[in-house]
Amino acid sequence: VVKLQGVSRSFPLGNKPIIALDKLDLTLEKGEFVVLKGVSGSGKSTLLNLIGAIDDPSEGEVFIHGQRLSSLSDKQKSQLRSQYIGFIFQAFNLIPVLTALENVQYPLSLQKVANGEAKDRATEALTQVGLADFINRRPNQLSGGQMQRVAIARALVTKPDIILADEPTANLDSETSKQLMDLLGSLNRKTGVTFLFATHHDFVLSRASRILELKDGHIIKDERLKNL
């Protein structure tokens, strides 16, 4: 469902480019629950951005559902993201002037879903992450962990089949993290959503069916686990 071939991503900086990812090969199958670990700066966010089609590799090819991203126009990439991918950003990226409900509804209006249905689905997604009473708050009226959960609800509302999450439990206490992982774990089992999570929490690692470890832009470990 996701395939990377010889993918590199470097950033030009001064006289020597920074190589964030170095000739990566990777295949993710439908329904896998993959956790991505690695020290700060190892390339996790960069990898997620490439798979989420919000960044382009410097070399190599990225395929989502067999479609080669480099042959798509920006408009086609945008449609592909809207149709298949839910992205939870490390910095949340909520829109400050919209309420929590409007933030979560936004991807649905991009899909031209009718307003009434969009509102219902957004309300349900916020309820699933424990924020039913917060739907009319703006981001600056929310705690860090509440903002993180709005970002999560927004990624779920379009019922994507690939969810990319960049440290989704970083700002959550262990109780709230556990509830979130139960919710995502059940989505994975019931609807076969494919997950790729970057995380520093061992707690999330324990739910994974596969663990990838990055170091200096290389995959140094790829372990499949039997804890289903």
Next chain:
Amino acid sequence: VVKLQGVSRSFPLGNKPIIALDKLDLTLEKGEFVVLKGVSGSGKSTLLNLIGAIDDPSEGEVFIHGQRLSSLSDKQKSQLRSQYIGFIFQAFNLIPVLTALENVQYPLSLQKVANGEAKDRATEALTQVGLADFINRRPNQLSGGQMQRVAIARALVTKPDIILADEPTANLDSETSKQLMDLLGSLNRKTGVTFLFATHHDFVLSRASRILELKDGHIIKDERLKNL
């Protein structure tokens, strides 16, 4: 060194205000290493903002080194913060157009420290958090954990005697977190800096001399530990 008497903080919202903190009493002694825990939305960031003099209580009094904050002008509060307090924000709050070095230098230039000395001290602070090679990067050229560490270096560079940290290890892997906690632990022991950390990481909790637990804006637990 920090004292709160009957402190409440509520936010007006619709017809019923949100009470984020409810008549809190709290005293922090010099050199304490206090960890603040509690579920998402329990009031940790709100409490840190009040102690850091970047927010005002709705009722009650906050004292820093015996000075009542409500009798100070904004200019005087700003000077007090610059002199005594280092703040590590949950959302980092780095200045996008400045490099890492310039971001860390900034509090020193507010203190009118000479440019040459400010540069040296900022470089040393960034080296202490493992970012010696990143001093000329801008925030958008850094990973999440690297940005977090720039925010930490900035809080340390003025050698404050109170450090307030809002989830400083949220975006750090366990190795980098451990290095950071060793650095801060040694500052606490050698120079008697008083720490108040909001965190969800049990790893940080294990270094505390005192644990405060918040729930719905109340302190429900205040435990002094013997692990020195």
